[in-house]
Amino acid sequence: MFLHEIIKGADPAHAVFEGESRVTYGELEQDLRQYRNCLYHMGVGRGDRVALYSSNRPEFVYVYLAVVSLGAIIIPVNNSLVDREVDYIIRDAGARLLVTDTALEVSCPSIDIHDLDFQASRDTCPEAPQFPEDITEDDVCALVYTSGTTGSPKGAMLTHRNLVGNVEQFISRIVFKPEDKVLCVLPMFHCYGLTTVVNAGLYAHSTIVILRSKSPTEIINTIVEHSVTIAIMVPPMYNLLARRGDPSVMKTVHTFISGGASIPQPVAQAFYFRFRHPVQEGYGLTEASPVVCVLPSAKPKYLTSGPVLPGVEAYIRTENGGPYVAGTVGELMVRGSNIMKGYWNKPEETKKVLSEDGWLHTGDLAYMDADKYIYIVDRIKDLIIVNGENIYPGEVEDCIYEVEGIAECAVVGHPDPLRGQAVWAYVVMKEGYDFDENKIRKHMSKNIASYKIPRRFIPMDALPKNATGKILKRALRDN
Numbered sequence: 001m002f003l004h005e006i007i008k009g010a011d012p013a014h015a016v017f018e019g020e021s022r023v024t025y026g027e028l029e030q031d032l033r034q035y036r037n038c039l040y041h042m043g044v045g046r047g048d049r050v051a052l053y054s055s056n057r058p059e060f061v062y063v064y065l066a067v068v069s070l071g072a073i074i075i076p077v078n079n080s081l082v083d084r085e086v087d088y089i090i091r092d093a094g095a096r097l098l099v100t101d102t103a104l105e106v107s108c109p110s111i112d113i114h115d116l117d118f119q120a121s122r123d124t125c126p127e128a129p130q131f132p133e134d135i136t137e138d139d140v141c142a143l144v145y146t147s148g149t150t151g152s153p154k155g156a157m158l159t160h161r162n163l164v165g166n167v168e169q170f171i172s173r174i175v176f177k178p179e180d181k182v183l184c185v186l187p188m189f190h191c192y193g194l195t196t197v198v199n200a201g202l203y204a205h206s207t208i209v210i211l212r213s214k215s216p217t218e219i220i221n222t223i224v225e226h227s228v229t230i231a232i233m234v235p236p237m238y239n240l241l242a243r244r245g246d247p248s249v250m251k252t253v254h255t256f257i258s259g260g261a262s263i264p265q266p267v268a269q270a271f272y273f274r275f276r277h278p279v280q281e282g283y284g285l286t287e288a289s290p291v292v293c294v295l296p297s298a299k300p301k302y303l304t305s306g307p308v309l310p311g312v313e314a315y316i317r318t319e320n321g322g323p324y325v326a327g328t329v330g331e332l333m334v335r336g337s338n339i340m341k342g343y344w345n346k347p348e349e350t351k352k353v354l355s356e357d358g359w360l361h362t363g364d365l366a367y368m369d370a371d372k373y374i375y376i377v378d379r380i381k382d383l384i385i386v387n388g389e390n391i392y393p394g395e396v397e398d399c400i401y402e403v404e405g406i407a408e409c410a411v412v413g414h415p416d417p418l419r420g421q422a423v424w425a426y427v428v429m430k431e432g433y434d435f436d437e438n439k440i441r442k443h444m445s446k447n448i449a450s451y452k453i454p455r456r457f458i459p460m461d462a463l464p465k466n467a468t469g470k471i472l473k474r475a476l477r478d479n
Contacts, residue, residue: 002160010025048073056185078189165289257281262283365380
């Protein structure tokens with residue numbers, strides 16, 4: 001199946017989008033036809049790259065599907081990037097066109113998404129040709145750029161097989177039905193939201209409830225107003241809801257999914273105690289389209305993302321190379337139909353992460369238990385080494401979260417001339433609580449080895465985050 005075919009067979013009268021406006025699957029098909037006609041008339045054809053810079057809205061999906069249905073390649077761009085950063089991606093990808101909801105100075109032609117919508121609504125463009133017959137499912141249909149936490153962003157080449165296959169893998173564990181209403185608060189441009197909300201919702205012919213705001217009040221109001229049944233979010237959102245949400249308003253939601261970063265156990269527990277509903281944690285990365293594993297509801301555990309999805313393989317790469325012993329930490333390696341084709345125009349970078357037999361180096365430290373559940377320990381680059389001892393920030397953060405009054409925290413390593421690195425903790429307090437370093441240290445001294453206790457605690461009003469709500473540790477390390 002090709003990506004743009006995932007909406008085939010849907011009831012034309014059934015709602016595909018709710019939120020600011022209601023759109024049916026029949027209207028989506030009509031809008032898609034008009035958009036692809038317009039884009040083809042503007043010169044977009046097979047193999048062309050089209051960048052898309054937009055907040056969450058139905059028009060995002062119209063452009064997304066129209067581009068790939070022409071045999072072209074879509075580039076969803078982080079809409080929190082500034083002109084210079086967007087232009088780097090456009091130049092790197094050789095984009096022919098930018099569709100945007102914000103005026104940007106870039107080095108390729110651009111069109112405002114509202115103007116494109118107006119042109120499409122007039123329905124005056126000649127009919128575009130059908131999807132090229134010689135394109136295969138292994139052809140690239142999307143370039144999704146990594147966040148650039150280690151150098152310049154790289155475009156992961158994702159094929160029709162990658163994206164459609166990953167949706168099928170995902171919904172084999174997390175069941176979507178046409179009657180489901182899926183909360184779309186994650187940004188559509190991000191691979192996490194694009195696959196688990198947009199693609200999965202469209203594939204299952206569900207209703208996608210679009211929300212642009214990330215405030216807890218708006219999230220709760222939207223869930224109540226539209227009777228949302230599946231909520232897919234990031235840990236900071238669950239943290240806020242666990243502190244503020246009214247349990248009675250979540251009664252329509254039967255599935256809560258968390259991804260983007262590991263959810264701290266105290267946050268998952270607080271959410272469960274308030275709403276009496278577990279959060280199913282998932283794990284993935286852009287290069288894997290992105291979902292690798294999701295915790296099954298039938299056998300939940302804390303601190304784990306569960307076993308890999310059907311059709312995905314994984315193993316822990318350890319230094320000794322012998323038979324794996326459960327609980328041993330090493331680099332997580334994954335393989336499957338969801339793994340990218342490589343990085344766009346970066347063969348050397350591709351070789352560093354993708355082996356000839358298809359195994360992807362995730363760059364994440366992890367271990368498996370006896371049930372083959374995967375526990376993400378930390379990014380390899382986030383590992384802190386003090387006097388030769390390995391310290392995993394996630395473990396330290398979990399201990400800090402246990403202290404009453406802690407809203408958020410992040411642990412990073414800073415250079416230290418004597419020890420190699422020193423552990424620093426950045427802490428945000430809940431409203432009504434004062435920062436008390438002695439209280440935090442006292443708790444940690446009873447619950448974690450002394451060499452893991454941060455050398456410094458820095459109170460913060462807020463932690464730096466990216467567009468999905470993931471804490472930017474690089475910004476803290478560079479601080």
